[in-house]
Amino acid sequence: xxxxxxxxxxxxxxxxxxxxxxxxxxxxxxxxxxxxxxxxxxxxxxxxxxxxxxxxxxxxxxxxxxxxxxxxxxxxxxxxxxxxxxxxxxxxxxxxxxxxxxxxxxxxxxxxxxxxxxxxxxxxxxxxxxxxxxxxxxxxxxxxxxxxxxxxxxxxxxxxxxxxxxxxxxxxxxxxxxxxxxxxxxxxxxxxxxxxxxxxxxxxxxxxxxxxxxxxxxxxxxxxxxxxxxxxxxxxxxxxxxxxxxxxxxxxxxxxxxxxxxxxxxxxxxxxxxxxxxxxxxxxxxxxxxxxxxxxxxxxxxxxxxxxxxxxxxxxxxxxxxxxxxxxxxxxxxxxxxxxxxxxxxxxxxxxxxxxxxxxxx
Amino acid sequence: xxxxxxxxxxxxxxxxxxxxxxxxxxxxxxxxxxxxxxxxxxxxxxxxxxxxxxxxxxxxxxxxxxxxxxxxxxxxxxxxxxxxxxxxxxxxxxxxxxxxxxxxxxxxxxxxxxxxxxxxxxxxxxxxxxxxxxxxxxxxxxxxxxxxxxxxxxxxxxxxxxxxxxxxxxxxxxxxxxxxxxxxxxxxxxxxxxxxxxxxxxxxxxxxxxxxxxxxxxxxxxxxxxxxxxxxxxxxxxxxxxxxxxxxxxxxxxxxxxxxxxxxxxxxxxxxxxxxxxxxxxxxxxxxxxxxxxxxxxxxxxxxxxxxxxxxxxxxxxxxxxxxxxxxxxxxxxxxxxxxxxxxxxxxxxxxxxxxxxxxxx
Numbered sequence: 001x002x003x004x005x006x007x008x009x010x011x012x013x014x015x016x017x018x019x020x021x022x023x024x025x026x027x028x029x030x031x032x033x034x035x036x037x038x039x040x041x042x043x044x045x046x047x048x049x050x051x052x053x054x055x056x057x058x059x060x061x062x063x064x065x066x067x068x069x070x071x072x073x074x075x076x077x078x079x080x081x082x083x084x085x086x087x088x089x090x091x092x093x094x095x096x097x098x099x100x101x102x103x104x105x106x107x108x109x110x111x112x113x114x115x116x117x118x119x120x121x122x123x124x125x126x127x128x129x130x131x132x133x134x135x136x137x138x139x140x141x142x143x144x145x146x147x148x149x150x151x152x153x154x155x156x157x158x159x160x161x162x163x164x165x166x167x168x169x170x171x172x173x174x175x176x177x178x179x180x181x182x183x184x185x186x187x188x189x190x191x192x193x194x195x196x197x198x199x200x201x202x203x204x205x206x207x208x209x210x211x212x213x214x215x216x217x218x219x220x221x222x223x224x225x226x227x228x229x230x231x232x233x234x235x236x237x238x239x240x241x242x243x244x245x246x247x248x249x250x251x252x253x254x255x256x257x258x259x260x261x262x263x264x265x266x267x268x269x270x271x272x273x274x275x276x277x278x279x280x281x282x283x284x285x286x287x288x289x290x291x292x293x294x295x296x297x298x299x300x301x302x303x304x305x306x307x308x309x310x311x312x313x314x315x316x317x318x319x320x321x322x323x324x325x326x327x328x329x330x331x332x333x334x335x336x337x338x339x340x341x342x343x344x345x346x347x348x349x350x351x352x353x354x355x356x357x358x359x360x361x362x
Numbered sequence: 363x364x365x366x367x368x369x370x371x372x373x374x375x376x377x378x379x380x381x382x383x384x385x386x387x388x389x390x391x392x393x394x395x396x397x398x399x400x401x402x403x404x405x406x407x408x409x410x411x412x413x414x415x416x417x418x419x420x421x422x423x424x425x426x427x428x429x430x431x432x433x434x435x436x437x438x439x440x441x442x443x444x445x446x447x448x449x450x451x452x453x454x455x456x457x458x459x460x461x462x463x464x465x466x467x468x469x470x471x472x473x474x475x476x477x478x479x480x481x482x483x484x485x486x487x488x489x490x491x492x493x494x495x496x497x498x499x500x501x502x503x504x505x506x507x508x509x510x511x512x513x514x515x516x517x518x519x520x521x522x523x524x525x526x527x528x529x530x531x532x533x534x535x536x537x538x539x540x541x542x543x544x545x546x547x548x549x550x551x552x553x554x555x556x557x558x559x560x561x562x563x564x565x566x567x568x569x570x571x572x573x574x575x576x577x578x579x580x581x582x583x584x585x586x587x588x589x590x591x592x593x594x595x596x597x598x599x600x601x602x603x604x605x606x607x608x609x610x611x612x613x614x615x616x617x618x619x620x621x622x623x624x625x626x627x628x629x630x631x632x633x634x635x636x637x638x639x640x641x642x643x644x645x646x647x648x649x650x651x652x653x654x655x656x657x658x659x660x661x662x663x664x665x666x667x668x669x670x671x672x673x674x675x676x677x678x679x680x681x682x683x684x685x686x687x688x689x690x691x692x693x694x695x696x697x698x699x700x701x702x703x704x705x706x707x708x709x710x711x712x713x714x715x716x717x718x719x720x721x722x723x724x
Binding site: 024025030036113215241243244245246 | 369384386387388390391392394395398399400402403404412432433434435436437438440467468469470473474475570576577593594596597598599600601602603604605606607608610
């Protein structure tokens with residue numbers, strides 16, 4: 001189907017399976033103007049209360065001395081690993097084969113920072129202590145993503161995470177957390193963000209995924225580490241004259257969504273159970289460990305998509321506009337993140353809509 | 363004086379010597395929401411009409427095949443020089459000693475891109491053809507800033523610019539324009555942006571300086587060059603999931619200010635003449651060649667600043683909150699860019715306010 005036609009169907013929908021209700025730029029800017037107050041001045045190259053207060057608040061949530069707001073997580077993480085590498089005196093950094101740096105950043109860590117990536121473990125599973133123990137050469141840093149997005153938001157058991165980080169620490173390996181979706185982890189671990197972050201030297205968190213911001217990220221760590229990160233931020237072209245649209249949207253997102261993360265998690269668990277009851281659906285991980293999951297759907301890909309778009313047109317309920325292929329021709333995946341919009345759809349109704357999708361696609 | 367007190371004085375002012383009227387984030391976001399329309403959807407990682415239409419429009423203004431919007435000029439320019447260097451097979455790039463890359467970017471071009479800078483000419487003057495002819499080693503690219511901000515917005519005469527770029531071209535040196543303030547150049551040259559840009563392979567322009575945007579920049583050039591630049595943009599962490607606040611503000615700025623640049627230029631010329639009549643003031647360049655200039659003020663620095671703040675408090679007219687030192691203890695500089703706010707102040711009144719500043723500071 002023509003992309004314009006698909007976008008028009010989406011525009012006419014009022015209910016959405018995935019994430020939060022999307023706003024147009026006009027709606028988002030107007031709601032941001034209403035959220036902020038007349039006494040708030042613009043930031044300037046990282047200075048100004050609007051940005052420094054927010055950095056302090058997030059540092060406190062994460063139990064770190066300092067934090068710096070940057071335009072992107074890509075920037076935060078390359079910079080964190082570069083500084084860890086310079087401190088360690090080796091440019092070798094370890095991460096999972098499906099790490100964001102390895103698969104989504106055009107090898108910026110190599111091209112810009114001359115770091116060498118050591119891929120640890122198996123793509124489809126979490127990195128284990130045994131995997132880490134096979135690394136024979138010294139590592140400057142180990143990056144662990146919590147939860148791990150590319151495999152459905154899986155999380156290591158708390159004891160496994162503690163063992164992995166303790167081993168790294170004992171071997172002089174700095175620990176960096178890719179916490180793009182860290183906000184999702186509390187319910188599973190039963191530990192606060194501060195306790196989870198305490199296992200790491202540096203932590204990156206994002207604001208436009210679960211928190212509904214516009215863009216932007218924070219890197220948190222010790223005061224001297226963050227001071228060095230600010231130098232690299234300028235080198236990257238990320239010390240923007242004004243970042244306030246992103247900072248304000250991030251603050252609004254924290255206020256609106258952080259307290260609701262347990263509700264999103266509970267919904268993910270109940271919805272996954274309802275969906276897994278369908279013979280054409282498998283859920284990874286089952287049960288979900290966060291408010292995200294990967295659905296595996298069996299059937300003809302094109303027909304499934306057309307069926308979902310037809311249902312969107314008829315019912316105003318947006319399910320999915322595409323499916324990602326797997327190596328099996330009749331098996332496809334769909335990433336599902338439970339947000340404010342998902343909460344408004346009863347589990348039984350979602351399961352029924354998927355039943356209709358499969359029936360139409362037969 | 364306490365920075366908070368200074369900010370409070372500024373908040374109470376209604377008239378401003380420098381630039382455009384400043385908006386609080388709340389005002390800027392609300393006016394941006396009013397500027398955009400409900401049918402405009404958010405961009406996504408560089409895709410979407412809101413960003414691609416704007417890139418096409420600016421490419422057209424500059425007479426280039428393609429353009430890419432990035433969060434900052436720092437990113438645009440390092441990337442442009444990196445690509446020119448890879449094409450040329452040397453990492454040596456030439457620029458003026460006061461080039462932004464050399465003095466404001468923490469040597470990102472060296473640290474991230476392993477480029478070597480060749481500083482050409484004298485810091486206080488424009489680069490000349492004779493300067494360029496002294497460079498004995500091959501250069502991948504030559505960066506020319508039009509106008510040159512750190513020396514008051516000076517511009518080479520058109521014939522000199524043509525000769526400089528022709529020499530570079532004849533010697534296989536790629537040409538990159540730092541056009542952060544290119545929008546100011548039309549009146550002086552009597553040539554359109556497209557004609558000026560035609561002397562260069564790649565051009566960077568900015569949107570938050572003369573055009574009153576929030577942040578953001580564009581790099582324009584050939585289609586294949588810009589395609590490569592997009593790869594580097596992702597490596598830099600500049601391919602943001604959403605850039606629409608910056609893009610929309612840039613579009614609004616072009617609409618509101620571009621046609622007024624000749625008026626800003628005329629005002630700069632008349633204002634400079636009025637100010638230069640004061641014995642304590644010199645103007646560089648005199649007369650101004652764009653809508654910016656550097657003022658040199660003679661007197662006691664601290665007393666001049668206190669006097670200007672006092673006048674701001676009493677008259678609601680904001681002159682300056684600080685002066686930049688020179689190597690002479692009683693000589694200080696002030697950068698002045700004529701914008702919408704300046705237009706509303708009669709030249710004679712500004713000159714009279716400066717007369718009062720000097721009288722009080724005696």
